[in-house]
Structures are given as structure tokens and as C-alpha cells.
Amino acid sequence: MHVLGIDTSCDDTGVAIVSNGRNIRSAHLSSQVELHRPYGGVVPEVASRAHANTLLPLLRQTLKDADLDARDLDGVAVTQGPGLVGCLLVGIAVAKSFAYGCGLPLVGVNHLNAHVYSAIFASEEKPVDHPHVALIVSGGHTAVYLVQSWENMVRLASTRDDAAGEAFDKVANLLNLGYPGGPVIERRAQQWAGDSIPFPRPLTGPTMAFSFSGLKTAVARYIESLPSLSDAEIDRICCSFQAAVAGSLVEKTLMAAQQHRVKTITLTGGVAANRTIRETMAKAARSNGMRLVTPPVSLCTDNGVMVAGLGTILLEKGYRAEWDMDAMP
Numbered sequence: 001m002h003v004l005g006i007d008t009s010c011d012d013t014g015v016a017i018v019s020n021g022r023n024i025r026s027a028h029l030s031s032q033v034e035l036h037r038p039y040g041g042v043v044p045e046v047a048s049r050a051h052a053n054t055l056l057p058l059l060r061q062t063l064k065d066a067d068l069d070a071r072d073l074d075g076v077a078v079t080q081g082p083g084l085v086g087c088l089l090v091g092i093a094v095a096k097s098f099a100y101g102c103g104l105p106l107v108g109v110n111h112l113n114a115h116v117y118s119a120i121f122a123s124e125e126k127p128v129d130h131p132h133v134a135l136i137v138s139g140g141h142t143a144v145y146l147v148q149s150w151e152n153m154v155r156l157a158s159t160r161d162d163a164a165g166e167a168f169d170k171v172a173n174l175l176n177l178g179y180p181g182g183p184v185i186e187r188r189a190q191q192w193a194g195d196s197i198p199f200p201r202p203l204t205g206p207t208m209a210f211s212f213s214g215l216k217t218a219v220a221r222y223i224e225s226l227p228s229l230s231d232a233e234i235d236r237i238c239c240s241f242q243a244a245v246a247g248s249l250v251e252k253t254l255m256a257a258q259q260h261r262v263k264t265i266t267l268t269g270g271v272a273a274n275r276t277i278r279e280t281m282a283k284a285a286r287s288n289g290m291r292l293v294t295p296p297v298s299l300c301t302d303n304g305v306m307v308a309g310l311g312t313i314l315l316e317k318g319y320r321a322e323w324d325m326d327a328m329p
């Protein structure tokens with residue numbers, strides 16, 4: 001079963017064809033990072049226009065690289081939400097027209113559920129078993145789910161304020177490191193091997209909810225207290241901030257896994273590309289007799305592969321979108 005997947009939820013145009021829900025036939029991604037960099041964040045209208053320019057050429061290239069014709073496809077999956085409404089509508093309009101024109105079934109996919117599904121693209125031989133606990137950490141969301149099946153994901157807790165990726169982006173902004181913040185903070189943190197600044201661990205204790213705005217404020221206060229900001233001090237702040245985020249993510253995810261007695265944890269979403277966070281989580285899982293599954297770094301950030309993959313499962317189960325399907329931002 002060959003399914004075309006389209007994701008235009010934010011600032012990446014992702015198109016992919018996946019066979020049988022797990023074999024990537026071809027995948028393309030057009031990043032808009034350079035377009036938004038001068039603004040220090042994603043500008044919704046600029047993003048929608050860029051998707052409109054890029055999507056059809058990317059779709060054509062994806063079919064060509066898969067060596068498939070539209071007639072060879074079995075369905076189309078598109079991100080329905082959450083995301084920026086203008087961006088979602090570009091993907092939905094193209095997916096609907098393509099599916100209608102080619103006589104293919106169409107399915108709408110929840111973007112967060114698609115991130116959760118991306119764990120199956122991990123290099124491990126062993127499949128992801130159910131139920132498991134899934135932590136999704138991205139620019140817009142930080143949440144932990146109990147995944148009973150790919151169709152049945154129950155949200156256990158989420159962030160009370162900023163998402164983890166948002167905190168990375170805001171701290172990078174405070175340090176004038178540019179946008180997006182995650183990759184640059186990770187690079188700077190790697191350069192620091194000294195002592196850490198004891199930033200407060202957010203919402204420790206019995207709650208499973210996350211919170212990152214207090215940590216961001218603590219970083220801002222610390223920066224204000226310094227007479228000047230040396231390169232070494234920036235590395236030290238990045239390393240200490242990243243460790244505080246990792247500590248909080250690990251604590252809450254393990255709490256969820258222990259409460260629900262599961263042995264498998266998955267870590268997905270843009271922030272899951274962070275090697276320190278992956279390693280800290282893997283180590284904590286191992287020492288608690290659990291297994292961590294993470295997709296390859298290239299599939300942590302937004303992509304069409306995860307949408308095609310989860311779309312395949314939903315199409316197989318009989319889910320279909322109506323032709324008047326709307327975005328659910």
C-alpha cells in the first residue's frame with residue numbers, strides 16, 4: 001500500500017510516499033528557516049505563501065523519485081491540525097484536489113499523533129509495542145501520551161505554559177543566537193565542560209504537567225545580573241539550560257511510564273533531535289528497566305513521512321475525510 005503524505009503545519013513543507021506504513025519510498029522537505037530568520041520566528045503569512053509556491057513541485061519530485069505514478073498510489077494523507085491555519089489550508093487544498101483528481105481516498109491526520117507515530121522509523125529491529133508512553137516535544141507542544149494503539153492515544157499531561165522548543169527558541173533569542181534556537185543551543189552547550197548554573201527545575205513534585213516559562217525567566221534574570229556576556233558564559237548558560245530541560249522531560253516521562261506500568265518510552269518532535277536529551281532519556285529509561293525508542297534525527301522535526309505512515313494505518317482502518325474537510329488549527 002503506497003500512501004502520499006503531506007505536512008504543511010508550520011514552516012516546513014514535507015511530502016513523502018511511504019509503503020505499508022513503514023518503508024520510505026521517497027521523502028522531500030523544503031525548509032523555510034532562511035525565510036523566517038530575519039524575523040526571529042515564523043511569520044504565518046510568509047509561511048503559507050511559501051507552502052503554496054513549493055508544494056506542487058515537491059509533490060512531483062516525490063512521485064518521480066519513488067518511481068511511481070499517481071495511479072500507483074492507494075491513498076493521500078494530509079495534516080489537518082494543529083498548526084497555523086493558513087499553512088494547513090494550503091496542504092489540505094492540494095491534498096483534496098490531488099486525491100479527488102486521481103480518485104484516491106483521503107484522510108486527515110493529527111500532527112501530534114503523526115509525531116508520536118514517527119517512532120516506528122527508529123533503526124531498531126524490535127517493533128514499538130503497545131501500550132507505551134510517548135513524549136512529544138516540539139516548538140508548539142510538549143505532552144506525554146499513553147499510546148494504546150496508533151488510533152488510540154490518550155494525553156496524560158502537557159505544558160502549562162511554553163513548549164520545550166519554544167523555551168529553546170526564546171533563550172536563544174535572549175542570548176542573540178538567532179532562530180531556530182534548539183540546534184544552536186545544543187552546539188554551544190557541547191562546548192562547555194565546566195560547572196552548571198543551578199537553574200530551577202520547573203514543577204518538580206507529584207504533577208505530571210510541564211512548565212518552562214519560569215526556567216526561561218530564570219535564564220533572563222541570570223543574564224541581566226551579569227556585567228557582560230562572554231562566549232564561555234553563553235556556552236555555560238546553554239549547557240545549564242539544556243540540562244534543566246532534559247531533567248524535567250525525563251522526570252515527567254518516567255513518572256508517566258511508572259504510573260502506567262509500561263516498559264517502552266518513545267521520544268519524538270523537533271526537540272527530540274537534541275542528542276543530550278536523547279542520551280539523558282535513554283540512560284534514565286535503561287536504569288529503570290525500560291526501553292527508549294526515538295526516530296532518526298531527520299524525522300524528529302516536521303516531515304511528510306510521519307503523516308504518510310500514520311495515514312496508512314488510518315486508511316487501513318477505514319477512516320476517510322469528507323471533501324469538505326476543514327483545517328483544525
Ligand code: KG4
Binds near residue numbers: 165
Ligand atoms: O516538531 P518541530 O519541527 O515543529 C513543531 O511542530 O513545532 O519542532 C521545532 C522545534 C523548534 O522550537 C526548535 O528550536 C526545536 O524544535 N529543535 C531543537 C533541536 N532541533 C530543533 N531543540 C533542541 N535541540 C535541537 N537539536
Ligand code: ZN
Binds near residue numbers: 111115138269301302
Ligand atoms: Zn511538529
